[in-house]
Amino acid sequence: MRILIVEDDTPTAEFIERGLQELGHVVDRVSNGKDGVIYALEDAYDLAVIDRMLPGLDGVSIVKSLRGSGSSLPIILLTAMGGVDDRVEGLEAGADDYLVKPFAFSELMARINALSRRPSLKAQITEMHVADLTLDLVRRTTTRSGQNIDLKSREFAVLEVLMRNEGRVVTRTMLLEQVWDFNFLPQTSVVETLISRLRAKIDKPFDTPLLHTIRNTGYSVHAPR
Known part of the structure; x- marks a missing residue:
């Protein structure tokens, strides 16, 4: 898959990028919300992993912007805030899943795999x-x-x-x-x-x-x- 990472914390971004690349995925990484929107709208990605707190434009705002532009790109939001209200806000904005930091890479991959099985990510085939x-x-x-x-x-x-x-x-x-x-x-x-x-x-x-x-x-x- 081709995956976009929008994360301003360098160690976290590199951790995700390295793990995905080791599995053969193609990864692009940006560190601010504005670039995240630009990349997501201009290029064909299979999935995006977006941090909740970002400089310039936060993750929820990115999701709203993408959904408002008609994008159906599957999105996993990352956050250090684990409150129910925060998760609900992200999901209602249009995110497909939510992962609270810190997390194991295997859990992130499990969620990516779950999204990859949804009809929204790939056409139904028989x-x-x-x-x-x-x-x-x-x-x-x-x-x-x-x-x-x-x-x-x-x-x-x-x-x-x-x-x-x-x-x-x-x-x-x-x-x-x-x-x-x-x-x-x-x-x-x-x-x-x-x-x-x-x-x-x-x-x-x-x-x-x-x-x-x-x-x-x-x-x-x-x-x-």
Whole structure:
């Protein structure tokens, strides 16, 4: 995804930027509200992470300005103020989610992932393709080179996440959060076990591998490059 960060606290901005870039996202970063509005309106972003308190134009004002301009850009507001009224103000202004500082990067990614699954961020699709691999989201069927592949529900769910992120790295933590709803379970090997089963079904019977392990990072589905 292409993500805009609007944050005037340099350590926080760099922390978010570094984490997103490590996962393969394209990131632009600005440090004031005026530039935030300009960037958000002039460029095509998939999501924006905007601080609540900013010089010149605060985060809520940015959200109101963007919504008033007709922008449907998904927005996560960051704030050091955790009061209910403050959160309500941000959400009613048009923000899609709210995250109180300090926060773990994994929580931010969980919220980004949740927004990425909403129809507002990506068009509703019923079928996905990567090379000769097809995933039918309505019939819940999988085929490759015209051959039916029998996937169990978890295998299908993992493959769906990977194919929705075609060409991008999906980390083990992201899969645990999205498929198993585990926020933190470092000792489990369920992801590795399932990936092994999935690879045996969608890759090994065919000449060209599509499921790739990115060492020390995660997994990616993409056609040969």
